[in-house]
Amino acid sequence: MESAKPKAKLTRSSRSRKARPASSLAHLLSLGIFTLAAFTCVCEPARGAELAKGDTKRVDLGGGVTLELVCIPPGEFTMGSTPEEKAWAVGPEGGWIPGTGRETPEGDPRPARIKQGFWMGRTEVSVGQFRRFVEETGFVTDAEKPGGWTQCFNPEWDGYHHTTQVVQPWKSMSGKSWRDPNWAFPNLDVYPVVCVSWNDDRAFCQWLTKRERAAGRLPEGLEYRLPTEAEWEYACRGDRPRAIFWWGDELEEGEGRLNISACDFLPGRTKTWPLGKAPWSDGYAFVSPVDHYGERGRNGFGLADMCGGVWEFVLDHFDPQGAHEEAYFVDKDPHPVCRGGNYFDVPGNARCAVRLGIQSPTYSDSRDGFRICLGSPVAGEPAK
Numbered sequence: 001m002e003s004a005k006p007k008a009k010l011t012r013s014s015r016s017r018k019a020r021p022a023s024s025l026a027h028l029l030s031l032g033i034f035t036l037a038a039f040t041c042v043c044e045p046a047r048g049a050e051l052a053k054g055d056t057k058r059v060d061l062g063g064g065v066t067l068e069l070v071c072i073p074p075g076e077f078t079m080g081s082t083p084e085e086k087a088w089a090v091g092p093e094g095g096w097i098p099g100t101g102r103e104t105p106e107g108d109p110r111p112a113r114i115k116q117g118f119w120m121g122r123t124e125v126s127v128g129q130f131r132r133f134v135e136e137t138g139f140v141t142d143a144e145k146p147g148g149w150t151q152c153f154n155p156e157w158d159g160y161h162h163t164t165q166v167v168q169p170w171k172s173m174s175g176k177s178w179r180d181p182n183w184a185f186p187n188l189d190v191y192p193v194v195c196v197s198w199n200d201d202r203a204f205c206q207w208l209t210k211r212e213r214a215a216g217r218l219p220e221g222l223e224y225r226l227p228t229e230a231e232w233e234y235a236c237r238g239d240r241p242r243a244i245f246w247w248g249d250e251l252e253e254g255e256g257r258l259n260i261s262a263c264d265f266l267p268g269r270t271k272t273w274p275l276g277k278a279p280w281s282d283g284y285a286f287v288s289p290v291d292h293y294g295e296r297g298r299n300g301f302g303l304a305d306m307c308g309g310v311w312e313f314v315l316d317h318f319d320p321q322g323a324h325e326e327a328y329f330v331d332k333d334p335h336p337v338c339r340g341g342n343y344f345d346v347p348g349n350a351r352c353a354v355r356l357g358i359q360s361p362t363y364s365d366s367r368d369g370f371r372i373c374l375g376s377p378v379a380g381e382p383a384k
């Protein structure tokens with residue numbers, strides 16, 4: 001952003017601010033015309049009327065496929081979870097297993113600040129959007145490389161058998177990938193893409209940056225990338241006071257808003273997912289179409305599926321001490337962070353504060369996807 005500021009000032013001084021009504025700007029955005037001056041507004045909320053919360057932008061990925069971005073203005077929020085929230089997560093309603101310590105890395109509530117505004121994908125990146133990337137570049141995901149594998153649902157799984165042993169429904173498989181995550185149903189373009197690694201996700205962002213820049217639509221100094229962990233949590237909370245979910249603390253208020261482990265039969269079976277569940281049907285035992293729940297499923301920033309759906313990779317490496325206001329990276333043995341929970345998770349694992357450290361930058365899973373953002377480059381990001 002620093003390098004962009006002098007140009008932005010020149011651009012602003014060369015036009016009449018009062019001459020351009022908001023409807024005209026909205027029209028330009030709808031056409032995909034995106035100026036440096038327009039983005040600068042995101043970083044300067046004092047300018048008010050031009051770009052603010054609720055503004056959107058549609059990116060043309062080619063082949064008739066688009067990706068919608070939502071404006072996230074800068075602001076402050078409370079990161080982390082209270083002891084009461086952690087206790088709820090492992091209680092009868094939250095449904096997670098007590099004693100695993102999975103909730104500990106959320107840390108205590110603490111103030112955090114997002115200094116620069118950014119744009120964020122309205123939804124998780126879909127199968128159709130990821131397909132455009134692969135079609136244009138021939139990109140081969142980590143799971144598809146020689147010797148590669150991904151974690152998918154094991155069709156032979158027949159339950160947890162708590163009295164004897166816990167057998168997980170997930171199994172490492174070769175020959176499976178984002179193209180075929182081993183669902184028992186077709187992998188539609190409207191589903192969130194899964195079985196993509198942190199490396200794969202960053203490659204998608206890099207492709208989009210180059211593509212938009214080549215088309216003259218990307219101002220110098222901005223790029224497509226994964227959101228930082230702080231940006232993700234700020235965006236997830238949706239400009240509301242800290243709570244368990246983006247709509248508040250009440251699980252019952254989540255009905256019709258998210259896809260988690262609920263009262264839905266697995267395809268071709270008479271069983272639902274085990275453990276605690278949301279006490280309603282959300283319609284899907286596995287993935288649901290992105291933004292399936294419409295307005296009711298969107299948070300205060302207009303973002304869909306921030307809780308539930310699929311886990312979303314963010315840019316940071318995992319620090320068991322808690323998420324950081326500035327992006328956090330390690331030199332050795334990095335574990336990328338996923339946020340937000342997924343269709344298999346109990347309510348206690350689909351909260352705004354939930355964090356998960358992933359095995360490695362090449363690991364992929366049919367519960368993990370990603371969401372992109374458009375913002376300033378992040379200091380210290382490992383080379384792509």
Ligand SMILES: [Ca+2]
Nearest residue numbers: 259260282284
């Ligand atoms: Ca579900």
